[in-house]
Amino acid sequence: MYVFRLGLFLLVTTVTSSQAQLQPLNAAVLRGSKAQFNCSTNQPPSTMTWTVNGRLVISISASGVLNSTDRVSVTNFTKPGDYRWEFSISNVQRDDAGEVTCQVLGGAASKATLSVQERGSVGIIGGNQTKTEGAQTAFQCQAVGWFPEPNVSWSVDGVAYSCNTSSVTQGNLFNSSCTLPVTAVKSSSVQCLVKIPALSTPDSSTVFLTVVKLAKIDQTVLIAVTVAFSAAALLFLIIYGIFFFCKRRKKKSSYQEELRRARIQSQNRTPATENVRGRDNRGHRDRHDGHTTDRVWYTNHSNKHQMPGDFFDDGHSNHSHMTML
CATH class of the missing domain: 1.20.5 (Single alpha-helices involved in coiled-coils or other helix-helix interfaces)
Structure with missing residues (x-):
């Protein structure tokens, strides 16, 4: 009869212990910060153990907490009907990343994932800019020393803009850059935003674009x-x-x-004699009543049309000379 009761007790304990729940199932924290997990059951467990990447880091029993260190601790937040313990890892390092388990005696292990991330720097090259209205410019954001690869985006006066990010690795860290082309329309504040899962709000760098209007x-x-x-x-x-x-x-x-x-x-070059040579001297001798009459007239070669009355129509009068013999 005693053996039967003991077996029944162990069976009930195993069933109730298998209902342990671990929260959160995925935790992302920055290197050097604290990681916290909660493990809860419906019944008070006789024994509870915690492991990180398969290494036993702490155990809880009726006699107390075992294997606790400065970096690893557990806190009991049990209240009626809710048996809960909080497991913490302080000053988290990259080799703490991996699988975290909570297990009660006789039950299945509840598993969660821990991601340890690196926070780098963010800045906008060139700083503030002053441009004339309508001019083209660009802002370049650089995120250096991040893990994992960060998500880089822009905000102009509160309006979000995505961009194509280019990244290179340096050791086990990422250096990323992103360029935002801008047309100078009005004076604005320009923000570069860098986000990784471990950050609740993105890191940012802000510069100002001052637009100068051309004087009319x-x-x-x-x-x-x-x-x-x-x-x-x-x-x-x-x-x-x-x-x-x-x-x-x-x-x-x-x-x-x-x-x-x-x-x-x-x-002036034409001699007067040429005009004289230009005339013909025609003579005619008539005899009348025993007298001889010589008739002489001159003709201008420039116009030889003879007119009645012994005149030539050259614009000049012809003179008759009588010589008595």
Whole structure:
């Protein structure tokens, strides 16, 4: 009978112990910080053990807590109907990452995963910028010394922008960079945000873009400049026209004067005798009543049309000379 009762007790204990639950199932913490897990059961366990990556780090029994260290501890938060213990690892290191288990005597182990991450630095190269309105610029963010590979994004005046991140490894850490092209429209605050699971809020770096608007020219000044330029151009055209007209007129007058001089010189070179030689002396002797009459007339070769009355139509009168013999 005693053996039966003992077997029944162990069976009930095993069933109730198998209901142990571990929270959280995935924990991501920064190196050097504290990792905490909670293990709870419906019945008070006779023995509870904790392991990290298969290494026994602490155990709990009716006699107390065993194997606790400065870095590893357990705290009892049991209350009626809820038997709960909190397991903590202080100053977490990269080799603590892995599997964490909580197990009660006779029950299955409840497992969780611990991720130990590295927090690096974040900065925007070049700092604040001042650009004219409409100009193109770019901001480059650098995240150095992170693990795992960080997620890098941008925020401009609170509006989120994603970007393509490029990363390289240095040892077991990541160096990442991301570039944001911007058109200068208005003055804005620009933030680079870097996030890893161990951070509840992303780390950020903030710079400011100052946009300078081009000064608008006063309309009156613009009109005055336009009128002055137009007047100067018109005056230049008038002066050039007068100069060209006078030069052409002078050239024409000189040409006419040269023609007149050439005509006068040509006339002066012609001798008067040539005009005399140009006439024919025709004589005719008539006899009347025993007298002989010589008739002489001159003809201008330039016009030989004979007209009645012994005249030639050359614009000159022909003279008749009578010689009495």
